[in-house]
Amino acid sequence: MNSSITLWRIVIVAVSATGLTDEQREEVVNALPGYPTMSDDVATGQLIVEFDLEASTEQDAINHGEKLFTKNAREILGDVLTYVGITALREGDDSPMPRDFLQVVGYAEIASLLQVSRQRVRELAETRTDFPAPIARLAMGPVFTLQSIQDFLDKWDRRRVGRPKRVSV
Incomplete structure (x- = not known):
């Protein structure tokens, strides 16, 4: 050893x-x-x-x-x-610096990226068909690749902000 x-x-x-x-x-x-x-x-x-x-x-x-x-x-x-x-x-390793390691995120990190609450991230994940699929489900919840979340963010139309308007009956 x-x-x-x-x-x-x-x-x-x-x-x-x-x-x-x-x-x-x-x-x-x-x-x-x-x-x-x-x-x-x-x-x-x-x-x-x-x-x-x-x-x-x-x-x-x-x-x-x-x-x-x-x-x-x-x-x-x-x-x-x-x-x-x-x-x-x-130190002394001649191989290039590994920059392509798999980067994963959970709901908390996604909330930070999207600037929404974790609950909103969960809602997006459960209701949006264009939200990326998780690569794994751990005890803490699903995990996603960072790249898939960034791709979603690039395409996400964030028109609705805050609570939906109340519809009177």
Whole structure:
């Protein structure tokens, strides 16, 4: 069993950084270890955060990175910063940074993306035939690929806002 410590580059894709000031975003990133960087994916509105840490295995690196990211966001913002993907790359690995890992979201993340309540997301999922099908159903509920939700958002006609008008009889 190899228990040597390795340097890992952690990549976290935050589902949406809307509503955060540039100062808040920088504060969250700069609190992370090992040359943290931050970039925006303009096409998806996602925030990509990268930083280095030491761990003995890839899973340990991912677990530690997740805890650091969540802890810093909670301390700085007073809340967690929702993310949809996390991966680790070993230092010195010549393979390109994996950016195509499957990104999944549940009702809470979709609500943030669509700027509606979780109840509204559930209603959309249950009543709209053009709403994407879940890729799995977990104890916490159905999960969807982020790309399928973004495709839905691009086509969604959001004419109805708020409660429907009352019809008098």
